[in-house]
Amino acid sequence: MVQENAKIWFNGKLVPWGEANVHVLTHALHYGTAVFEGIRAYKCVDGRSAVFRLKEHAERLVESGKILGLPVPYSSEEIADAIIETLQANKLDAAYIRPLVFVGEGGMGVHPGKNPMHTCIAAWEWGAYLGEDALAKGIRIKTSTFTRHHVNIMMTKAKASGNYVNSVLAKMEAVADGYDEAMMLDPDGYVSEGSGENLFIVTKSGALKTAPLTSVLAGITRDSVMTMARDMGYEVLEQRFTRDELYTAPEAFFTGTAAELTPIRECDNRVIGKGKAGEVALNLQKEFFNVVTGANPKYSDWLHYYEV
Numbered sequence: 682m683v684q685e686n687a688k689i690w691f692n693g694k695l696v697p698w699g700e701a702n703v704h705v706l707t708h709a710l711h712y713g714t715a716v717f718e719g720i721r722a723y724k725c726v727d728g729r730s731a732v733f734r735l736k737e738h739a740e741r742l743v744e745s746g747k748i749l750g751l752p753v754p755y756s757s758e759e760i761a762d763a764i765i766e767t768l769q770a771n772k773l774d775a776a777y778i779r780p781l782v783f784v785g786e787g788g789m790g791v792h793p794g795k796n797p798m799h800t801c802i803a804a805w806e807w808g809a810y811l812g813e814d815a816l817a818k819g820i821r822i823k824t825s826t827f828t829r830h831h832v833n834i835m836m837t838k839a840k841a842s843g844n845y846v847n848s849v850l851a852k853m854e855a856v857a858d859g860y861d862e863a864m865m866l867d868p869d870g871y872v873s874e875g876s877g878e879n880l881f882i883v884t885k886s887g888a889l890k891t892a893p894l895t896s897v898l899a900g901i902t903r904d905s906v907m908t909m910a911r912d913m914g915y916e917v918l919e920q921r922f923t924r925d926e927l928y929t930a931p932e933a934f935f936t937g938t939a940a941e942l943t944p945i946r947e948c949d950n951r952v953i954g955k956g957k958a959g960e961v962a963l964n965l966q967k968e969f970f971n972v973v974t975g976a977n978p979k980y981s982d983w984l985h986y987y988e989v
């Protein structure tokens with residue numbers, strides 16, 4: 682359950698949480714015509730709070746709208762300001778933030794026509810996405826029977842709500858079969874990503890490898906981890922790889938705003954590496970938490986501090 686807070690930012694105003702409602706004929710409910718973001722704010726080591734890569738998330742939201750041809754009615758700067766306003770209104774010193782821009786009520790039928798675009802921003806406290814033990818011990822995943830997007834079927838660079846039916850199918854199947862998360866293959870059969878995370882392997886030569894930006898979302902955590910890893914001296918490859926390369930990789934892990942950096946210890950009942958969170962994954966995870974909490978000042982450009 683999402684923990685209820687005081688306010689939700691809705692079309693330019695802060696409204697009481699329980700009053701941020703829509704009509705059942707909202708276009709986006711019927712056709713998935715919406716774009717969204719997932720962003721985290723962390724309580725930092727110096728006692729202040731900061732949103733991680735706020736600018737990049739706000740820009741990706743606006744770009745998602747552009748890709749769908751459903752423009753976000755605010756600039757990325759206005760979205761960023763509204764996010765800070767929402768955190769402050771709810772006195773949140775750490776949070777998961779969910780902006781959503783959607784086609785509203787009016788005409789029915791696939792064409793969005795002149796239906797209004799609505800924008801809302803909610804924020805709440807959200808702990809470890811894949812369970813308490815996931816970050817420390819790693820998770821078990823399963824290759825999905827559902828294929829990930831093809832570049833010309835869904836727009837994979839848009840974080841569009843409709844795209845997520847594919848994720849929901851994969852996630853429900855994985856959980857029903859007793860796994861923590863799904864791993865999806867792209868239409869050519871190569872490893873793509875999880876239902877809500879990018880996927881990395883550590884190769885036998887110690888490099889990091891992740892799928893190129895074709896069928897996967899251009900994750901901001903993916904980008905952050907790639908930058909940090911290169912600075913730490915790891916070679917980072919954006920290359921296609923197969924599921925058997927994942928099975929035999931010394932390590933694997935997921936990255937995402939919600940999932941943060943979650944090690945993978947098993948895929949399709951094959952133990953990965955030593956069957957526990959890998960050394961490289963834990964090393965990068967430690968660095969990641971140091972960065973998002975301001976303990977490592979090297980990437981302070983990625984932190985947008987705010988007063989609670």
Ligand code: PPE
Nearest residue numbers: 719876877878879898900901902937938939
């Ligand atoms: N791939 C997918 C399909 C995805 O949904 C996410 C984020 C990522 C990769 C990683 O992107 P980034 O957060 O920019 O590093 N998934 C969001 C939604 C999760 C949810 O269950 O809702 C998230 O992590 O916020």
